[in-house]
Amino acid sequence: MMTSTPHIECLEARTVHFRRGTRVILDDITISLKSGEIVALLGANGAGKSTLFRILLGFLKPERGELRLNDSRLAEFSRRALAQRIAYVPQAHVAPFPYKVRDVVLLGRLAETGIFRAPQAADYRAVDEVLERLAITHLALRRYTEISGGERQLTLIARALAQGAGILILDEPMTGLDYGYQVRLLKHLVDLAGSGHAILFSTHNPEHAVRVATRIVVLRDGAIMADGPPAQIITPSLIRALYGVAVSTLTDVEGQMVIVPTMEHALDARLEPTRA
Numbered sequence: 001m002m003t004s005t006p007h008i009e010c011l012e013a014r015t016v017h018f019r020r021g022t023r024v025i026l027d028d029i030t031i032s033l034k035s036g037e038i039v040a041l042l043g044a045n046g047a048g049k050s051t052l053f054r055i056l057l058g059f060l061k062p063e064r065g066e067l068r069l070n071d072s073r074l075a076e077f078s079r080r081a082l083a084q085r086i087a088y089v090p091q092a093h094v095a096p097f098p099y100k101v102r103d104v105v106l107l108g109r110l111a112e113t114g115i116f117r118a119p120q121a122a123d124y125r126a127v128d129e130v131l132e133r134l135a136i137t138h139l140a141l142r143r144y145t146e147i148s149g150g151e152r153q154l155t156l157i158a159r160a161l162a163q164g165a166g167i168l169i170l171d172e173p174m175t176g177l178d179y180g181y182q183v184r185l186l187k188h189l190v191d192l193a194g195s196g197h198a199i200l201f202s203t204h205n206p207e208h209a210v211r212v213a214t215r216i217v218v219l220r221d222g223a224i225m226a227d228g229p230p231a232q233i234i235t236p237s238l239i240r241a242l243y244g245v246a247v248s249t250l251t252d253v254e255g256q257m258v259i260v261p262t263m264e265h266a267l268d269a270r271l272e273p274t275r276a
């Protein structure tokens with residue numbers, strides 16, 4: 001089900017400009033996401049990551065610029081048609097109803113074909129499979145309003161995966177997850193991309209970005225500061241410019257980049273993010 005090969009998808013924003021009042025939140029952003037890619041979006045608090053996601057999902061309208069899904073304008077798709085192609089895991093979610101976790105995940109299945117149809121045995125099987133893959137079967141009958149923040153986050157990820165969409169957009173998906181769930185989720189994203197999904201996620205942890213991303217996009221004050229393969233993008237000077245801390249970048253035995261904070265500088269309160 002969820003690892004079946006989805007259609008080839010391509011989501012694009014071209015020179016998207018978005019303001020709130022007189023404040024420019026996104027300044028001529030161009031970004032694309034294709035099947036098989038994992039794009040990690042980095043940027044300090046308030047850089048515009050969630051706003052960009054909401055625009056890519058069609059929830060917010062940009063002042064100018066173009067949004068395309070495959071060969072069509074995003075605006076041409078109905079909400080339901082979009083739900084069949086794009087699944088979204090929001091950053092924080094307040095539970096309105098005390099649904100059981102299994103039913104929250106089942107809602108993801110129904111997004112595909114319309115919420116008013118009765119769930120079929122295949123839907124329940126798909127839900128159980130997602131719960132098992134994310135190692136949260138034990139939560140299935142617990143109420144969404146009575147589980148921990150990290151468990152809620154996993155439930156929302158499960159709901160998005162159950163949706164079966166080819167494009168997954170995840171807003172800081174690792175937040176609140178313990179180390180084991182973080183590593184499992186990262187591996188899961190790699191598996192999904194390997195089976196042809198397109199994945200875009202934001203993170204405050206550049207380690208996660210270099211570990212799994214095929215491309216890293218860096219957002220700074222609403223503008224794209226860098227876009228490219230992790231090894232080209234992540235440098236000590238970029239980390240310092242973004243977060244105001246000193247790091248070294250090393251290569252591990254598998255040839256993967258590792259980011260190591262330089263502690264004496266990290267503790268130096270005078271070290272501020274530099275203006276590029």
Ligand SMILES: Nc1ncnc2c1ncn2[C@@H]1O[C@H](COP(=O)(O)OP(=O)(O)OP(=O)(O)O)[C@@H](O)[C@H]1O
Binds near residue numbers: 044045
């Ligand atoms: N509803 C809103 N009304 C007015 N301004 C908003 C609103 N939502 C976000 N903003 C502003 O837009 C800018 C971008 O916010 P956004 O949530 O996209 O940032 P972000 O990069 O996702 O931040 P974080 O990493 O803290 O989640 C911020 O300056 C924020 O204060």
